[in-house]
Amino acid sequence: MHRTLEDFKTKFPDAWGAYEALRNTLDREGPLDKKTVELIKIGIAAAQEHEGSLIAHISQARKAGATPEEIYQAVLQSTGLAGFSVALHGIRSARTYLEH
DSSP: OHHHHHHHHHHOHHHHHHHHHHHHHHHHSSSOOHHHHHHHHHHHHHHTTOHHHHHHHHHHHHHTTOOHHHHHHHHHTHHHHHOHHHHHHHHHHHHHHHTO
8 A cells, every 4th residue: 555655645746745735635624533533544444344444544543642541442433434344344443553
């Protein structure tokens, strides 16, 4: 995923810049703090089985002060939306990142 993202940034710098600006703006809209926003993104990434996004948002959540327990709870929220197997995949990815 990392190489694909880097290739995208190189090939489409204007599109990447627009995406990044939108994402940053959305992160600041409303009353939610950075940690809460990242925990929501963790649940979404887990539900969609986007491991690269999941790991990126786990990293950002940790930097914002989220505990491993909060991260695991955010992943578990994907269960009702996307199914138990998705939650297990997310837990495995989160554990791999958090424990290494």
